[in-house]
Amino acid sequence: MMATTAKNAKRTAARAQRRQQLIDATVKCIARKGLGSTTTADVARQAGLSQGIVNLHFKSKDNLLSETLRYLADEYKTQFNLAVENSGPAASDRLRALMELDLRPSICDRDKIAVWFAFWGEVKSRPRYREICEKSDEYYDEVTRRLCDEIIAAGEYPGVSGIAVATVLTSLTNGLWLACLVNASSFDREQAMGCIDEYLNCIFPKHFPVRVL
Amino acid sequence: MMATTAKNAKRTAARAQRRQQLIDATVKCIARKGLGSTTTADVARQAGLSQGIVNLHFKSKDNLLSETLRYLADEYKTQFNLAVENSGPAASDRLRALMELDLRPSICDRDKIAVWFAFWGEVKSRPRYREICEKSDEYYDEVTRRLCDEIIAAGEYPGVSGIAVATVLTSLTNGLWLACLVNASSFDREQAMGCIDEYLNCIFPKHFPVRVL
DNA sequence: TATAAAAATGAATGAGTATTCATTCATATT
DNA sequence: AATATGAATGAATACTCATTCATTTTTATA
Numbered sequence: 001m002m003a004t005t006a007k008n009a010k011r012t013a014a015r016a017q018r019r020q021q022l023i024d025a026t027v028k029c030i031a032r033k034g035l036g037s038t039t040t041a042d043v044a045r046q047a048g049l050s051q052g053i054v055n056l057h058f059k060s061k062d063n064l065l066s067e068t069l070r071y072l073a074d075e076y077k078t079q080f081n082l083a084v085e086n087s088g089p090a091a092s093d094r095l096r097a098l099m100e101l102d103l104r105p106s107i108c109d110r111d112k113i114a115v116w117f118a119f120w121g122e123v124k125s126r127p128r129y130r131e132i133c134e135k136s137d138e139y140y141d142e143v144t145r146r147l148c149d150e151i152i153a154a155g156e157y158p159g160v161s162g163i164a165v166a167t168v169l170t171s172l173t174n175g176l177w178l179a180c181l182v183n184a185s186s187f188d189r190e191q192a193m194g195c196i197d198e199y200l201n202c203i204f205p206k207h208f209p210v211r212v213l
Numbered sequence: 214m215m216a217t218t219a220k221n222a223k224r225t226a227a228r229a230q231r232r233q234q235l236i237d238a239t240v241k242c243i244a245r246k247g248l249g250s251t252t253t254a255d256v257a258r259q260a261g262l263s264q265g266i267v268n269l270h271f272k273s274k275d276n277l278l279s280e281t282l283r284y285l286a287d288e289y290k291t292q293f294n295l296a297v298e299n300s301g302p303a304a305s306d307r308l309r310a311l312m313e314l315d316l317r318p319s320i321c322d323r324d325k326i327a328v329w330f331a332f333w334g335e336v337k338s339r340p341r342y343r344e345i346c347e348k349s350d351e352y353y354d355e356v357t358r359r360l361c362d363e364i365i366a367a368g369e370y371p372g373v374s375g376i377a378v379a380t381v382l383t384s385l386t387n388g389l390w391l392a393c394l395v396n397a398s399s400f401d402r403e404q405a406m407g408c409i410d411e412y413l414n415c416i417f418p419k420h421f422p423v424r425v426l
Numbered sequence: 427t428a429t430a431a432a433a434a435t436g437a438a439t440g441a442g443t444a445t446t447c448a449t450t451c452a453t454a455t456t
Numbered sequence: 457a458a459t460a461t462g463a464a465t466g467a468a469t470a471c472t473c474a475t476t477c478a479t480t481t482t483t484a485t486a
Contacts, residue, residue, distance in 0.1 A: 010454095014463085034338030036249045040444060050465045055445055057463095114337035121334025123394055124327035125247030133395045159423065164408045171388025171408070178387050179380070181336055182346045195377045195384075202415045210372065223484090231433090252473060263435045268475055270433095 019057050019067075021047050026068045031111035035118035040064070066128045069119050073136045079107065080140065091150035092207035095169075098144065099196045102173040103189050110184060113177045141166055155206045165203055172196065232270050232280075234260050239281045244324035248331035253277070279341050282332050286349045292320065293353065304363035305420035308382075311357065312409045315386040316402050323397060326390045354379055368419045378416055385409065 025046035029038040040054040040061050047053070058064040079101060087097035101107060123130045148169075149162035176195070180187045200208035238259035242251040253267040253274050260266070271277040292314060300310035315321060336343045361382075362375035389405045413421035 018463085031337070034335045036335060037338065039442085041442095051444095051467085052446075052465065053463095056465095061444065110337065114334075117330070117336070118334040120391060120394065121327075121331040122247045122249060123330070124244065124323065125250065130395060137392070137396055138399075161407075161411065164404070164411050167389075167392070167404070168385060168408050168412060171392055172381060172385050173388070174391050175384025175386070175388035176380075178333060179350070179384055181333065182343060183350055186351075191377070192380070194374075195381050198374065198377050199381060199412070199416075203412075227433090227483095253475085254473070264437085264474095265435065265476075266433095269435095274474060 015057075018053075020071075022049075022054060022057055022064065023068050023071050026064060027072070027115055030068075030115045030118050034114075035065075035122065065119075066132070069129055069132050072115065072119075073132055076107075077136065077139065080143075084143065090207075091147045091154070092204065095144070095147045095151065096200065096208070098147075099169065099173065099200075100193070103176070103193050103196075105189070108177065108180055108189060108192075110181060113181045116177070117181060137170070141170060144169055151204050151207050155204060157204065157206075160203060168199070169196075172199070228270075231266075233284075235262075235267060235270055235277065236281050236284050239277060240285070240328055241324075243281075243328045243331050247327075248278075248335065278332075279345070282342055282345050285328065285332075286345055289320075290349065290352065293356075297356065303420075304360045304367070305417065308357070308360045308364065309413065309421070311360075312382065312386065312413075313406070316389070316406050316409075318402070321390065321393055321402055321405075323394060326394045329390070330394060350383070354383055357382055364417050364420050368417060370417065370419075373416060381412070382409075385412070 022043060025043045026038070029042045029046050033042065041051060043064070044051055044053050054061060054064055058067060080098065083097045083101040084094050087093045106112075119129055120133065123133060145162045145166035148165045151157075152160050152162055152165075172195070176192045179192070180189075197208065197211055201210055235256060238256045239251070242255045242259050246255065254264060256277070257264055257266050267274060267277055271280060293311065296310045296314040297307050300306045319325075332342055333346065336346060358375045358379035361378045364370075365373050365375055365378075385408070389408070392405070393400045393402075410421065410424055414423055
């Protein structure tokens, strides 16, 4: 008979580890060669494993790609939640921590951004990708909106819409990522953060006073 | 001998027309199936022509795709310049015309946006794509910045940077396009324009007073 | 109209790639 | 140690797709 506890735990752990190894390899390949030119053989080679490994663990390439996107979304969500939790209790501190997160070197990195855009580029024709992205976006928008509403209530900002500000902030960071991807040479993280601060100061002056350099 | 005038003119016109027909077909295919799943046979079928036609007119698929991107960039530039020229002489009118352009139904259309993102998704691994996109971006940024600087000078807005505002505006519209692509159901062009107006009102209050509905 | 030139066709080619699967290898259980 | 089980391999398979090119069709000139 099988000792389903210790035994299986180890087995499934090893299995999960290998899946992660393949997902990591996939991310690297997409960053380097693009989604369109990434083959299962590339992924296997990058992972230091053999041909058939992708289909063994993910059933199909399609599935591997979906799972990779799902992983990226989860990974970002974790960072996102961490950023909120680890920052000061004030809503304004939390909001700024989120903005800082998006421009942090480990996230606002050309390789990483290239992978996000690779998936976004296929969103229209791949319902699965869209579902994953949409679900994530809803969450971020909701959290950001709540923070904005809190600030608006506390600061008595008349005529400012929390939804609108949240939409501006998330769209703005996505747009800045594109600038980082396309205009790599002229893009400057500092300057990008400056844009965001200028906006925050403008919309919530009481909470985001001009930063003296 | 050859009548190089009338004769060749007609020939090259026909040739250009066929190329355009193929580029249009390519755009349609990318919008429907995505860049990764668009084959030369798809494009030919969409254009109502035969297998070999793409290689006959574009030499290679790669070339067809680059030319398609170039065409899209040119097409947008034309609209962009038109929007500037056709709007009131004041810099603020021109700036708002540019924002309206990006959210105009014919441009802020899921199919069109999907094509842009398809190319952006490959920018990192395709230098040719990047060159085309970067060159366009520089132009738009420059024009937008000039308008912003003009407004800043006229309105005596202290501590507002034209470059920063221009960056915010172009990044914001690109980010709003992503929202349109991903969150198709909840995204609303009206609301997006509202976000932009709120921003403009906030940063340049004298030039963009609150719009009464 | 006859002839030359260009454009277009579409079957054939072959390079590339996802997937399969018989076999080997590693590990755990008895 | 012997056996069973899951993991991994990598050669073989089946298939897709960009590209080629011999042939046909269209168009323009003489």
